Amino acid sequence: MPDAVAPRPAGRWVLINGSPRADGDTARMTQTFLQACGQPEVYRVDCFARPILPCDDCRYCHTHAGCAKRDMDEIYRRIEQADRLVFVSPVYHGGFPAPMKALIDRLQCYWAARFVRGESPAAFPPKQAVLLSAGGAPGDAGGKALAEQLRPPLTVLHAALAGTVHLADTDRRPFSAGDEAAVIRLAKQFLFQNNIL
Numbered sequence: 001m002p003d004a005v006a007p008r009p010a011g012r013w014v015l016i017n018g019s020p021r022a023d024g025d026t027a028r029m030t031q032t033f034l035q036a037c038g039q040p041e042v043y044r045v046d047c048f049a050r051p052i053l054p055c056d057d058c059r060y061c062h063t064h065a066g067c068a069k070r071d072m073d074e075i076y077r078r079i080e081q082a083d084r085l086v087f088v089s090p091v092y093h094g095g096f097p098a099p100m101k102a103l104i105d106r107l108q109c110y111w112a113a114r115f116v117r118g119e120s121p122a123a124f125p126p127k128q129a130v131l132l133s134a135g136g137a138p139g140d141a142g143g144k145a146l147a148e149q150l151r152p153p154l155t156v157l158h159a160a161l162a163g164t165v166h167l168a169d170t171d172r173r174p175f176s177a178g179d180e181a182a183v184i185r186l187a188k189q190f191l192f193q194n195n196i197l
């Protein structure tokens, strides 16, 4: 008899990747996390591979739904429909790498919808989010900075940050079994919170 195939976790997953490196710590964490989550089907945005135009505060979104720039239409649609958001990124000078920061700034249209146009509550499903980050410096300051930067856009997206893992000191040590265990713990906790386990 063939082995039973485990069902894929339910939900609509969007993964936003801020690392340009295919084999760095962020990639390793992403792979470990998705594997521990049962390889869900994800809509993936590699920010360096498809650079997003930056928000230039044109204020189109103060009077219209959406954004005047059309390069993110599909990404907006996927994010709105998602119930799980996975953010993975290295720390660059205390923040997100520029292409990922551009995407985060473009979420400003959801802030305008709620606080300028008064569309509240958000008309899309609530979301659970996680953040996996890597930084060359010791300590967790870089991971905390990224989590803080995510907080405002997550709020207007009706999303809660369910957990984070930050790998520190990555420039001086390889990805370890302890790092892998921390990512797997977060994945299990995430699945549990989402009632998938």
Ligand SMILES: Cc1cc2nc3c(=O)[nH]c(=O)nc-3n(C[C@H](O)[C@H](O)[C@H](O)COP(=O)(O)O)c2cc1C
Pocket (backbone or CB within 6 Å): 019, 020, 021, 023, 024, 025, 026, 027, 089, 090, 091, 092, 093, 094, 095, 134, 135, 136, 137, 138, 142, 170, 171
């Ligand atoms: C432009 C640049 C700026 C960086 N700034 C920081 C920083 O402020 N804090 C930090 O901890 N690491 C910093 N780093 C190191 C990276 O975060 C670290 O090497 C990380 O593990 C890279 O992840 P990746 O290989 O998965 O892309 C920086 C690296 C680059 C290229």
